[in-house]
Structures are given as structure tokens and as C-alpha cells.
Amino acid sequence: MATGPSRPQLQHLVLNVRDIEASERFYELLGFERSGTLEGAPVEMRFYRGAEDRHHDLALIQLPDPAGAPPVPEWKMFTEQPGIAHLALAYPDRGAWLAQIRHLQEHGVDFAVRGDHGMTHSAYVVDPDGHGVEVLYDLPEEVWAGDVNAALSYFKPLPTRGPKSLEDNVDYPVFGAEPAAD
Ligand SMILES: [Fe+2]
Secondary structure, eight states, X not given: OOOSOOOOXXXXXXXXXXXXXXXXXXXXXXXXXXXXXXXXSXXXXXXXXXXXXXXXXXXXXEOSOGGGSOOOOOOOSSOSSOSOOOEEEEOSSXXXXXXXXXXXHHTTOOOSXXXXXXXXXXXXXXXXXXXXXXXXXXXXXXXXXXXXXXXXXXXXXXXXXXXXXXXXXXXXXXXXXXXXXX
């Protein structure tokens, strides 16, 4: 029997956007499909899902006065501005992820950052409103579970353009697995 608060799971994300058509095209390139629209409300709001068994993972709301919004900020991994640094989308396996990053590149979506973390391999793209989106696949638990902090702190930058940005090394470093020094 539960004796305290249970652990939540991040369930969906809602973004206010300057141009809902441009944002929809971007998120459809990432594999989302529209699952519904909000009816009977004074805003244009659309819902999107990854898997078929989801009602929505993402929603977009059209800003009523996009011309009055601040300019789209330049995305950086680390910034002095408050707010969302990036969101992350996981693909089911390495093959699906490789196909996805190729698909993005073929459609002219630049990688702002490309690299290997200790627990994911990732490409970062930027949506039309300047939100960073990490496109990743999760590495097997046995490579990161031995020292989660070391895995989280590891990053190997890779080329962001051209065919080399689509290569993926599966010789994953294993964290916390080194035998004790004698
Ligand atoms: Fe991330």
C-alpha cells in the first residue's frame, strides 16, 4: 500500500507558438500525428501523439497576436534566459532513430548539436519558435546504470552536418564498470 506521494511521469507538453502551421509541419517531420483539435474555445489548439495508443503527447496553441510576440530567440544548450532549455523525444530503437535523423536532414532541418551522451545518442534541432528539441535513442541500461552521474556528465560532440553527422558508434562506454584499481 502506498504510504506517500507516488512518482509522476511527464505526460505531455503544450507549446504556445507563433505559427501553428509551421510548428505542425515541424513536429510532423519529427513523427507526430495530429490526434485532435480543441473545440469550443477561443484559441486554436491542436493535439499530437507519437504512438497510436496515446491521446496526446504534445499540443500547440496558436498565439492570438504573433506579431506582438518577442523575436524568436537563438537556441543554445545553455543560456541565461529562464524557461525550457530543451525537450527530448525518444525513438524506439537505434534503427528508428537513425532513420529519423536522416529524415530530418533530408528535409533541411539542421542539427544545432549532435553528440553522444553516456545514456543517449542525440541530435538537437530547433523548432520554429526557438525551442530546442533533443532527438534521441536510449542506450541499454547496463551501460549507464553502474554510475548514472558519470553517464549524465559524459558528452562527446560529433559533426552536425553532412554524412558524418548521421554516423553512430555503438562502442558505448560503460560507466561504473571499471575494476577497482589495486
Ligand atoms: Fe536532454
